[in-house]
Amino acid sequence: MKYPLLASLVATTALTAQMASADTLRLLTWGGYAPEEVIAKFEEETGHTVEVTTSNNEEMIAKLRATNGGGFDLAQPSQDRITSAQEEFGIYKPIDMSRVESDLFIPSMLSATAKNTTFDGEVYGLPHVWGTSGLVVNTAEAPEVTDYTDLCSDAVAGKVSYRLKRPTLIGFAYSMGLDPFAAYGDTEAYQGILDQVEEALTACKPNVKTYWDGGDEIKNLLRSGEVTAAMAWDTGGWQLNADNADITFVAPEAGALGWIDTFALPARGRADDAAYAWINFVMRPEIAAMITNTAGNFTAAVDGDGGVDAELKARYQASFDQAAIDNIKWYPPVPAGLEALEGETLDRINAAN
Amino acid sequence: MASDTSKLGFYLLLAPILLWLALLILLPHVGLFLVSISEKIGPREYETGFGNYSAFFTEPLYWRTFARTAIMSILATALTLLLGFPIAYYIAKITRGRTKTTLFLMCMIPFWVSELVRTFGWMILLRETGVFSQFLQWAGLVSGPVEMLYNDAAIMVGLVYTSILFMVVPLVTTLDSLDDSLIEAGYDLGGTTTAVMREIVIPHAMPGIVSGCIVVFMLSLGNYLTPILLGGKDSLWFTGMIYTQFITRFNWELGSAFGFLLLALSSLVVFLGLKLSGRSLSETMGRS
């Protein structure tokens, strides 16, 4: 997950002559997932034109819901958000695996994503970029922060920030020794977990400087030293690490939360040819590396890390040893209706004084 | 025959306005209302009812945020008026010629950048490592960094700053139309400055005051960015809540109900404001 700024529209038009089958691909994606150089190469090679709209998970679903799955030809929601949205709103159409060059994908990720995005026997998602959220810590100022609940310790009082969103609830739950993903199917058990987390987060409230909203906001807070420990995405930590060696991403002891952003076809998309062409294009190892270099996260492409910047690799390896990688908690699909429970919990935390 | 043609012409001229009203205002609101009275009972299953509205009244967080937003907007409007009136009076009545134009333009300069940039500007000033905090430390007034961001006062500053132009412009317009000789006559007849302000200037500026207040109140009530960015952990704003319902909770039904309640609230406050100032809406909008 990248920077959920309010949607900004980047439209790129190719001046080259178009082939007869040329289409316009309206891509609904995250910032950094469609770099201009990649678009230029794609347009040159296929003759298709790409229009990019950057967004985040919630806005993607809201936009597609508003048009019943129209307006875009390819979207990139996280894998755990596909089936519930499909069940509720029917905004996607199934992937035709015969049109995907499946050997470009790391097989384990392809099958895991297929499993997680299956609804009514049809597969709706292909893996693209993956990453984690965990802790971004100024290791010089707050070395003791190694887990989510450490954000509530007195040592960092007033210098902590996190989002008031569902990853925070889940991260804290794991850190408190609970297993929220296991309770996904059991509403009562899940509500019990939420109640405990609510108590912890309400008690933690005085420690928090502010609940951050946008990626730039949390980076500013950390860079200026106003915040020394935060719950945030791995790429944010690595970007800050480039400027200040003390700040970096720390995989929490309870486990980083792993997400995979996918390719999904909006139900009323008009340019399926261009969409499949784009998927097969960006999964090529050299293109995948270009995307990793701009987005800061690795992809599900076979050999996709080959051409990746050495510094980024080094930062990734510093944050994740093998044990940390094994400990990543991958988001399972969110059952429909769960978000309502979480929403009420978040509201109560927000309102508590 | 002739009257038939002129009637036709009248309706033809009226058509664009009616279409505009129907398509851009009436229709979306009808749609919104229909959404707001449907209750979700399962995936893709809805039934009609006022459950969303009752949810608003039974959940304290919702109506408290609602009341808080209204009170803070009224406060912001009052502050904007207190601050804007002397500025407008100075521009309209004290300065002349080029100074006047320059001052008027200076009021507008902040509006040449987007609201986001303006709000970020305030964040740079108010934050713990920001300009004000460092100045206070440099001046020796405080010993450590001070956090001025993330509280209700910061929201107030942001709201007043964002909306002051919309108060100053109608005030300058109405004050400009106040003949200087009326003010002089007030003094000539023995009035003190207070009396002249109260009995002559303010009654004359009333249409401007009321329309300025309506606009500022609406802007504050409907503001989204400023409370989100400048506000603190407890600084909830009703528009933020609507956004949350629509976008992150996928709960369009409750969001629509909230939208309607906000519409009702703003209409109610404007109505009360007009009643209190003893004016009618058409009079206010027509004369300012």
Added chain:
Amino acid sequence: MTETTPDLAPSDLECRDLVKEFSEFRAVDGVSFDVPQGSFFSILGPSGCGKTTLLRMIAGFQSPTSGDLLIKGRSMIGVPPNKRPVSMVFQHLALFPTMNIGENVGFGLRQRGVARAEIKRRVGEVLERVGLPGVSERRVDQLSGGQKQRVAIARCMVLEPDVLLLDEPLGALDLKLREHMKVELKALQAAFNTTFVYITHDQSEALVMSDNIAVMNKGRFEQIGTPQEVYHAPRTAFVAGFVGDANRIPVQVVDATGGTLTLKTGGGAPLKLDAAAQGSADWRPGQRAEVFLRPEAVDLLPAGSEQAEAANMVPGVVDAVLFNGANSTVTVRASDGSLMTAALPQTGVLAALRKGDAVTTRWHPSQARCYPVAEG
């Protein structure tokens, strides 16, 4: 009264060598005058002559650069407008549109903290005195121009000011109403017996209403006197030209001996004036001067009438007849081409005068005024 008359009773208003300088120019330049109690004093001058600045200094909206200003013997320097015992009727009346008539008139009394019942009584009284009983509840825009005028005066008079200042209040009215209001203003002034200081650029307003007129030009008073003095014995060429109509004849002095001033026009025609009637006696032959002659001082002798030899008789031809009822005039062209305007009585034989008719103009040497023209 004039500034020369010694008067021991304190004047209502007295100005001593009043000067107002703005950055670029001197708007009021050493003006001195006093106005006795109960008189109607007009300041007459063209626009830009400084009369408005002078009035605003009296009201207190501007402070003089130097000089003194006294009301009832008390210096007003440094006294703000709301503390001065003067009231002003503004050019556009400045009635408060947000108040009704009663509130307008009662404004000043409210500022003084007069009890409400007392205000109501006094407002009713003053409105009755200006001939508008029972209009208290009306809105300003429900009154006619003349009624507004009277309300504006009532609003000031209810405060019983020592001096009432009027800033061309008749300017915005149509002609008929203006003529009517002239008479009415004068009557109101007499009825209230308050000192009025009235500024105007309209000489007829000043002449009709005033006890005394000051003619102002370029920041200075050219002359102070009764309407008759100012009209018949203008002290300067400016006054002669500004107050009333006059034929203006550029001349050269020929001879100034023996009680008669002999002049010649540009065309060479001789003119004779009574030297005693002139303000100046210091004439040199060859000096350039200007003669001012009122149209009503010119006699018209139609062709064929008895024409006894007399001074200042010039035969000519009617160039144009300007019919304007009782104010009709005729322009006569002399043989040297010079034009002379004469009043044309609409009675008797002259009423039939037509363009092209032969006619002789004649005027008495005592009727014209001559002023030296500044050399250079």
